[in-house]
Amino acid sequence: MRVRQILFTESKSKSHQRKKLEKILLAANLGLVNRALQYLTTMTSIFSSNFVLAVWMKTGLLAQVTSETETTTTAAPTISPIFMIIWLAVVILLIASMWKIFTKAGQPGWASLIPIYNIYVWCKIVGRPGWWVLLFFIPFVNFVIAIILGIDLAKSFGKGVGFGIGIILLGIIFLPILAFSGATYQGPSAGAAS
Numbered sequence: 001m002r003v004r005q006i007l008f009t010e011s012k013s014k015s016h017q018r019k020k021l022e023k024i025l026l027a028a029n030l031g032l033v034n035r036a037l038q039y040l041t042t043m044t045s046i047f048s049s050n051f052v053l054a055v056w057m058k059t060g061l062l063a064q065v066t067s068e069t070e071t072t073t074t075a076a077p078t079i080s081p082i083f084m085i086i087w088l089a090v091v092i093l094l095i096a097s098m099w100k101i102f103t104k105a106g107q108p109g110w111a112s113l114i115p116i117y118n119i120y121v122w123c124k125i126v127g128r129p130g131w132w133v134l135l136f137f138i139p140f141v142n143f144v145i146a147i148i149l150g151i152d153l154a155k156s157f158g159k160g161v162g163f164g165i166g167i168i169l170l171g172i173i174f175l176p177i178l179a180f181s182g183a184t185y186q187g188p189s190a191g192a193a194s
Helices: 014-029 033-046 081-104 109-113 117-126 141-156 161-169 171-180
Strands: 003-009 052-058
Touching (some): 081 171, 141 161
């Protein structure tokens, strides 16, 4: 009797199942096959039919229990109220910053709130053609265009390339600096907007 397949059903807790299964495997591995079979028949009469477990036992192995049917449930992740307040403050800061930047450049501040249109206005502010908005829909090209527009935005306000890279990488810091500092709009840095 080298390999035996034991099928049983149960509805008790999984830790209780595991303990009983360990006792069966330990008894079988110690050569007490008859005792294990008696214990198994006792267990199968106790369990109901909502859980099926197949266990393959090999003689000569130590008692090992691996349960592929046990599932762990984790609670759904919850967002901390403190995190939500901080996130909301950052969003409000960035909205106010973009609004102020658009206003400094002579564009309506509300335009910073409209998706896609805000990119069109941003292109007008830095002097790039309006059709560049379409380039934002092309994967990987949109990253390059965003970098170019960030650098052009910094140059349009009299800042250098380093400040433009800061806008791209740390916009949460550099956009409020650009908006609320004494930086003034000096016109499109990339030429005439079309």
